[in-house]
Amino acid sequence: MVAQYITEIESGVADASRLTAKGVSVGYGARTVIDDLDVAIPPGVITTIIGPNGCGKSTLLRTLSRLLKPTKGSVVLDGDDIAKLRTKDVAKKLGLLPQAPVAPEGLTVSDLVARGRHPHQSWLRQWSSDDAAVVERALAMTGVADLADRPVDSLSGGQRQRVWISMTLAQGTDLLLLDEPTTYLDLAHAVDVLDLVDDLHESGCAVVMVLHDLNLATRYSDNLIVMREGAILAQGHPRDVMTAELLEEAFGLRAKVIDDPVGDRPLIVPIGRTHVSLD
């Protein structure tokens, strides 16, 4: 499977990609989390990084978004080494939503979303009519326009996550990196937020995200990156990638992969130990 993935890169998939990692090694202090990894993010689709806890999912996403600096190798955005670009110029091309962000108490939704315009502003030009128009559009697109005057901390978890995605959207980029956008959300809210992510994808954004829930990842993404111990185990369309063998290999999880009764994607049924009526 790894071999198949490498030939994909060589056969030119990487050329169309706007964001690639070439031979990156990343770590915290002396500990190396990712060693010599190559990946190309395909344009215009939802890519989801999955893998067991501590496998380096978030580390990879943070590296792709220049939050972590690789010790070896480079991340390339539109042909330029991301480490050599001005961070403000990167922010005009790539929007990032970190894990569980916190807004100051009492900050209103519209003020938070307005902050997304920061990369386009300067000391002299702190707010223009363009900014207002983009922010209004971002609020409307994420369905939080009617909450614009409410303090962010008064909202429910799902609404709050919509507001943060709205801020990232106000950055005006068509490349969005979301680090676990459904953390702390119940299933209904998680589905709601992922529907929003799909809307963004429909409107032309490429999205890269980290998710924990394998079934949601399978349902909502067009491209899965499966990681284990800092390396990529498999990459491709969920229908091609998501198999019982892969789940055993990546997660050590015994599971059955069946046809989704409501969709055309695979559905993972974990087996576990109790209340199971298998042979």
Place this chain on the structure above:
Amino acid sequence: MRRVRKRMNGTGRGAHMRGSGTEVKATVAPGVRLGGVSFVWRPWVALVTLVLAAGAFLLFCLSISIGDFPIGLSQVIATLFGRGEQVDEFVIMDLRMPRALAGLVVGIALGVSGALTQSIARNPLASPDILGITQGASAVAVFLITVSGGAAAAVVSSVGLSAAALAGGLGTGLLVYFLAWRRGIDGFRLILIGISASAMMEAITTWLLVKADIKDVARAQVWLVGSLDNRSWDEVWIALWGTLGLLVVVACVAFQFKPLHFGDDVAAGLGVRFGVVRAVLLLCAVLLAAVAVSAAGPVPFVALVAPQVAMRLARCPTPPLVASGMVGALLLIGSDLIARTALPITVPVGVVTAVIGGPFLVYLLVRANLK
């Protein structure tokens, strides 16, 4: 095979958002353009800041007007604009102006310094008097007063004392910053290390006082309460230019600072070099506090209270820098007026700010615990 629709339109909670006719128009803060400059227009914040500034100026004039030789407010204002009488001019410019100006400058410096540290640490408890900056400045100043002895103390002018306090505050501030640094700055760690640093500095101060000659101890004690008495023009000039210079730096960097309220990762995502911006602003905050202490001694609580009061008045989620400076000036000059006039005996300004600030600190702690 079953046909699966790619998208289910018109169902689910998200259905309202693709503009199906009932789109809600969001209210985004309006902008203002002045030539090539544009900024967000927040009328309430502007109004509060203006009223605070007018209040600070009024108290400044009152502080000059009130004294053993009372001068009418109109004469004070006339003299300030260079159209006063000879006698008034002597009393105002030579005797009372240094004290009032010191109050204004020190108040602004403390207010802005507190607003910066509280924003950087994202914690209302983080003020220069809790982060050890004030105590560091005090320890070095007391060292100079007591160890240099009576004779040398005369040589070491008040300007020398100011410089020593400045160095002490800066040194302690940098020490706390580097001790709290662990792949970034965490607000809570900064406060914990600041509290231990201030305890250590206080211990050094106490030890110096125990060892010292009784005459020096008296002088040190007066300095330690924080006072605007007997300010000379020399001291005031240092504080004035130092504060002005630092405020210019703060104003230049302040725009880059706004996203930092959302934490490092979000700020980095928005293209802010948060490490540099934060280091510059924290250095400015430390220097502002040190300048203030060097001019007036360790006046307690102003830097803690002013940004919190300004936040509540201006209804901002984060401490507003200009309004914090104005509240700082109001608090300091106001406290000095109370200290001079309302009480049966004249007490140093630090006593009054402590009486006001202590309960406010308790209020902040209780409120934090309730959450």
